[in-house]
Amino acid sequence: MSLSAQLSALATRIGQEIKGLVRPEHPGIARAWVNFGYVNGAIVVRAAYNVASVRRLAKGRYRIVFETPFPDADYCWVATGRSNIATGTIRFAAARSTTDGKTADALVLVCTSAAASLADTTEINLVVYR
Secondary structure, eight states: OOHHHHHHHHHHHHHHHHHHHOOTTOTTSOSEEEEEEEETTEEEEEEEESEEEEEEEETTEEEEEESSOOSSSOOEEEEEEOOSSTTOOOEEEEOOOTTSOBOSSEEEEEEEETTSOBOOOSOEEEEEEO
């Protein structure tokens, strides 16, 4: 058997093994994600998966509703906020307190400035794992 045939057979075998290990229910795969921002007075959703809607509740405060709810609120989420101007101002995405909504079907997150005041931004990226 030639070297290229051996490499091809090995690649096929590795592909079959990996296909059997990484399944949709794997905990390392995102269950929801969204790229959105507040632009010219409106929410703009650029791309999303398992997100039904994003609504601005107040300056820098957003409610993300999941298309398919989670079984409970014990999911992990990570979000980033992009500066909305080119002068290096920083934006942070966070949860204000445990009283802010984190339910099986929705999440409320805030975007703040470096001074910790609520601030809108043109881009927030949210990823949810469960």
